[in-house]
Amino acid sequence: MRHLLSSFRQNQLNHRRITPHIHFIFSANYKPQKPQPPPAPPSPPKPPKKPVTFTHHGESWEDPYSWMSQLNDKVAMRHMDVYMEQEEKYIEAVMSDTERLQSKLQSEMGSRLSNELSTPPLRWGPWYSSV
Structure with missing residues (x-):
């Protein structure tokens, strides 16, 4: 045992000389x-x-984005779909570094919501009823 301790001390002394x-x-x-x-x-x-x-x-004015309100125009709605997809990709790219925080906030808000789904009470004659 004494032999092991002395060799260990010798190695530490040599290591201190070489280390710098x-x-x-x-x-x-x-x-x-x-x-x-x-x-x-x-x-x-x-x-x-x-x-x-x-x-x-x-009075006259120009609205460059009035086409977005034309819900019956199929071409305008296709343009709107393309634009919304581009916007979603942009938001995902910009907000990618906050995914962890988003999931944490979402789970916290979800835990505070009631598990029971209900509608506001409706009046039916003199009574109120809810589903």
Whole structure:
């Protein structure tokens, strides 16, 4: 046992003598890495402009996005679908670093909601009823 302790002490003494030189050699070749800049956020999508001029009571104005309110126009709705998909992808890219926080908030809000679904009470004669 005494032999093992003496060899251990001898190794530590030798290690202390060598360590400063090794440390100097390794530190001479060490190059700290520069922090990578965050990637540039994507540019937000821009919906197409289709200007329409309106005139009421002698006042005129131009609305480049009035096509978005035409729910019966199939071509306009296809353009709107494409734009909404682009907007969703943009939001996902911009908010990607907050996914963990989003899921945490969603689970917290979900835990505070009631498990029972019900409608507001409806009046039926002199009584109120709810489903």
